[in-house]
Amino acid sequence: MFSGSSGRGSARALLLGLTITMAAALAACSSEPDPAPSAPPAASQAAPGQTPADFWGDTSAIPAAANVLTVKVLNRTNGKYPDDQVFWRFNDQVHSIAEQPYVDMPANSSGRMYFSLGSPDSQYTDFIEFTVGPDVFHGNTTRVDAFGLKLAMRLHSHDGFDVEVGEDRKLFAESREATFQRFVDEVPGPFKDLARVEAPYRIVAPRTAAPFQPGGSAAGYFTAYAKKHGVKATTAEVVGCAGPLAESAALCAALNRHTAGKPEAVQRDPAAFYKKGPANHYAAFWHAHSLGGLSYGFPYDDHAEQSSFVSHGDPAWLLVAVGW
Numbered sequence: 001m002f003s004g005s006s007g008r009g010s011a012r013a014l015l016l017g018l019t020i021t022m023a024a025a026l027a028a029c030s031s032e033p034d035p036a037p038s039a040p041p042a043a044s045q046a047a048p049g050q051t052p053a054d055f056w057g058d059t060s061a062i063p064a065a066a067n068v069l070t071v072k073v074l075n076r077t078n079g080k081y082p083d084d085q086v087f088w089r090f091n092d093q094v095h096s097i098a099e100q101p102y103v104d105m106p107a108n109s110s111g112r113m114y115f116s117l118g119s120p121d122s123q124y125t126d127f128i129e130f131t132v133g134p135d136v137f138h139g140n141t142t143r144v145d146a147f148g149l150k151l152a153m154r155l156h157s158h159d160g161f162d163v164e165v166g167e168d169r170k171l172f173a174e175s176r177e178a179t180f181q182r183f184v185d186e187v188p189g190p191f192k193d194l195a196r197v198e199a200p201y202r203i204v205a206p207r208t209a210a211p212f213q214p215g216g217s218a219a220g221y222f223t224a225y226a227k228k229h230g231v232k233a234t235t236a237e238v239v240g241c242a243g244p245l246a247e248s249a250a251l252c253a254a255l256n257r258h259t260a261g262k263p264e265a266v267q268r269d270p271a272a273f274y275k276k277g278p279a280n281h282y283a284a285f286w287h288a289h290s291l292g293g294l295s296y297g298f299p300y301d302d303h304a305e306q307s308s309f310v311s312h313g314d315p316a317w318l319l320v321a322v323g324w
Helices: 008-028 169-173 176-186 189-195 223-228 235-240 249-257 281-288
Strands: 069-076 086-090 093-096 102-105 108-117 125-133 136-141 151-157 162-166 310-313 315-323
Touching (some): 086 102, 125 151, 136 151, 136 162, 136 315, 176 281
Parallel strands (some): 069 315
Antiparallel strands (some): 069 102, 108 125, 151 315
């Protein structure tokens, strides 16, 4: 399970989180003053039936899994696409949710489940990623490479654990055009082009966008800040947690969040993140518009538990909402 299709930094980030979590699961089953630390937000958790029924729908009829857990895909495109045009793909299976909304998920070492709108090979596509053990689920949504479709997922376990992560209701409720425009309106300078270069299909991450690569118009965005904190790295290496930052999760996260050199409590406090530039405003946008403020906006965004990674033993079902 890798948060990013080609970045070694993202792979290492997620593998590190999975190694720690799997071990636990298996064993137990500038001149401005620093903002005051506060408790980091947690993913929304509730007992069954306390999450809004109009979004997640009726969960009482979800069939029990013969394998590890049942995955159900939900159409939350606000009428833009009918169920026979909302597709999922896992391994060698491809179905619309009109044909088959459920997947009886087996244990697997790692994997991705892809979603597309209109047709199975549509450019309107995105994915979640996960590792499923014999009696445990680890998984996340990801914006490490790009935003393709609005996604949210809700994991429910037999012991009553219930958690949801992904884009928030406000983003799901608005049109795709409004979300792209919201991004442009809320991010500064060179980040605005991230919503334009592959529109209307994707908002791309800076680590894969030409302006932030060597020779690009924003190539120098992070270099001086990184050097100030003892790192000789390109902007692409900072936003991609690559090169000299590939094994430095805390420092890479601090550079992206503009908390480098601050006390440890500040570096772990979401209230202190992205307050000044340079900062990864692409990641900041997805955190601002995600459930519990949790999102995978760059490869080491799991540092200080800020990613959309969820994990629990004895899983019963996973709902995945696909939006437009």
